[in-house]
Amino acid sequence: WEEERYPEGIKWKFLEHKGPVFAPPYEPLPENVKFYYDGKVMKLSTKAEEVATFFAKMLDHEYTTKEIFRKNFFKDWRKEMTSEEKSTITSLSKCDFTHMSQYFKAQTEARKQMSKEEKQKIKEENERLLKEYGYCVMDNHKERIANFKIEPPGLFRGRGNHPKMGMLKRRIMPEDIIINCSKDSKIPSPPPGHKWKEVRHDNKVTWLVSWTENIQGSIKYIMLNPSSRIKGEKDWQKYETARRLKKCVDKIRNQYREDWKSKEMKVRQRAVALYFIDKLALRAGNEKEEGETADTVGCCSLRVEHIKLHPELDGQEYVVEFDFLGKDSIRYYNKVPVEKRVFKNLQLFMENKQPEDDLFDRLNTSILNKHLQDLMEGLTAKVFRTYNASITLQQQLKELTNPDDNIPAKILSYNRANRAVAILCNHQRAPPKTFEKSMMNLQSKIDAKKEQLADARRELKSAKADAKVRRDEKSKKTVESKKKAVQRIEEQLMKLEVQATDREENKQIALGTSKLNYLDPRISVAWCKKWGIPIEKIYNKTQREKFAWAIDMAEEDYEF
DNA sequence: GCGGTTGACTCAGAAATGTACCA
DNA sequence: GTGGTACATTTCTGAGTCAACCG
Numbered sequence: 012w013e014e015e016r017y018p019e020g021i022k023w024k025f026l027e028h029k030g031p032v033f034a035p036p037y038e039p040l041p042e043n044v045k046f047y048y049d050g051k052v053m054k055l056s057t058k059a060e061e062v063a064t065f066f067a068k069m070l071d072h073e074y075t076t077k078e079i080f081r082k083n084f085f086k087d088w089r090k091e092m093t094s095e096e097k098s099t100i101t102s103l104s105k106c107d108f109t110h111m112s113q114y115f116k117a118q119t120e121a122r123k124q125m126s127k128e129e130k131q132k133i134k135e136e137n138e139r140l141l142k143e144y145g146y147c148v149m150d151n152h153k154e155r156i157a158n159f160k161i162e163p164p165g166l167f168r169g170r171g172n173h174p175k176m177g178m179l180k181r182r183i184m185p186e187d188i189i190i191n192c193s194k195d196s197k198i199p200s201p202p203p204g205h206k207w208k209e210v211r212h213d214n215k216v217t218w219l220v221s222w223t224e225n226i227q228g229s230i231k232y233i234m235l236n237p238s239s240r241i242k243g244e245k246d247w248q249k250y251e252t253a254r255r256l257k258k259c260v261d262k263i264r265n266q267y268r269e270d271w272k273s274k275e276m277k278v279r280q281r282a283v284a285l286y287f288i289d290k291l292a293l294r295a296g297n298e299k300e301e302g303e304t305a306d307t308v309g310c311c312s313l314r315v316e317h318i319k320l321h322p323e324l325d326g327q328e329y330v331v332e333f334d335f336l337g338k339d340s341i342r343y344y345n346k347v348p349v350e351k352r353v354f355k356n357l358q359l360f361m362e363n364k365q366p367e368d369d370l371f372d373r374l375n376t377s378i379l380n381k382h383l384q385d386l387m388e389g390l391t392a393k394v395f396r397t398y399n400a401s402i403t404l405q406q407q408l409k410e411l412t413n414p415d416d417n418i419p420a421k422i423l424s425y426n427r428a429n430r431a432v433a434i435l436c437n438h439q440r441a442p443p444k445t446f447e448k449s450m451m452n453l454q455s456k457i458d459a460k461k462e463q464l465a466d467a468r469r470e471l472k473s474a475k476a477d478a479k480v481r482r483d484e485k486s487k488k489t490v491e492s493k494k495k496a497v498q499r500i501e502e503q504l505m506k507l508e509v510q511a512t513d514r515e516e517n518k519q520i521a522l523g524t525s526k527l528n529y530l531d532p533r534i535s536v537a538w539c540k541k542w543g544i545p546i547e548k549i550y551n552k553t554q555r556e557k558f559a560w561a562i563d564m565a566e567e568d569y570e571f
Numbered sequence: 572g573c574g575g576t577t578g579a580c581t582c583a584g585a586a587a588t589g590t591a592c593c594a
Numbered sequence: 595g596t597g598g599t600a601c602a603t604t605t606c607t608g609a610g611t612c613a614a615c616c617g
Contacts, residue, residue, distance in 0.1 A: 216578085
């Protein structure tokens, strides 16, 4: 993992790849699929039709009913129309996409019904594409590329209440593409008749391909897979930084507690914000341009309206009630008892302010991170999230693992430890649509298993009685096999019950994000080694590839 | 020297797809 | 053996973080 260290900022010496795979060109609808305007059939120009199909494909989705979505879509759609179409189509509500929508549904259905051979053919084609474009050579290694396919055109769907939802995401052409590779590599060729926007040779960055996206004007990249050396090393570094924080976190905590008393308002705000980031694992909270994105916040951008102060609540003193939308418009709701000083400071910060005013008006992420940099090299707000997540996993594993448990029960403990972290980081998911049903199915399985167990026990009992009377080898053997049957069923029942508990507790919680991004994998690897749990029970194939470095490195006595 | 902007990277949940299991 | 369903995995791409840059 440490074969060669590069000088500061150099990411590679040699980089060769085949460039991106473009989205397939638009295929016009068959003649018999109609679009209606104001009740009348209307044949659209190819460009207008393509954009119309984007809308038609989403027709069942809730956001096609949202006013902002419709407004943005219609505005961008009109830009693609011929002047004739533009003068005819003046109202989206008069557009009827249902026939188009039905056509696409039928297509989806037909795809599902394809024969094995046809499916196999598609699979092979994908594999060929992956083989040709999915890998690059970086220095001496062949590495997997993460997203070598360029995003196809479509309608922008932001998360939450996004002001730009419904806008047209335009088709990316070779002329938009910047290629990054080394000078002495075989430079990828653009599709026939096209040119790249630029070919550059910048070994201070890790991306292979980039383009500017038209909704936010931000840059998108093609980079390597998490299993690659360059990503793995960075990941490892991240956890090493968090481990360095472990060594000085007590000092930092004492420091910010002192700062709650500072004469300077700026210092007090910084100290309270840092307390939240540390205690609640909040994100830093950069400022965002108003009207460009959904209205979400993190710690430094919290507004007065996002917290409520309760001098007393449910028998606890100094409770802060948080209610705000964070990254991806996921709601953060939490009632937290805080120290008196923090509480008093918050009261002070909120004095004479409007609900929409910043809670920390003298603070931003840049000020905070500069301060953190002084406390420890490489320390930023997000390191606290990594540190607290990993240390929580380690503690919880110690606490919850029962040496006498069997493997499924130990894995439940692991999942619970993982869950504690996901809750800390507020990683949520929409409860699966079929949750109630699947829970009921599982319960009926458990009930059936219980009955089966009762039966098996009865059989065992009568076999025992029988053996007592007969006293022969054959009936003894029967007793033994009945005993085994009971045991087997008991185990199966237990497994089911564990599964039910696990699933219930996991209803609204997403474990994946913390597992993939916040938990030092060496903790998990060490735990597996210590308790003889096969690593496959914890990490699937992709995860094992991503964490290969940790699986290689960590021994059972690893301490975060 | 500073405040805003840009670039490069990590992190995020939904949706699509694949697979295993069961009737 | 088959087809359908539930669950797991993969893909997709949007949304953050943070530091360098620039006027």
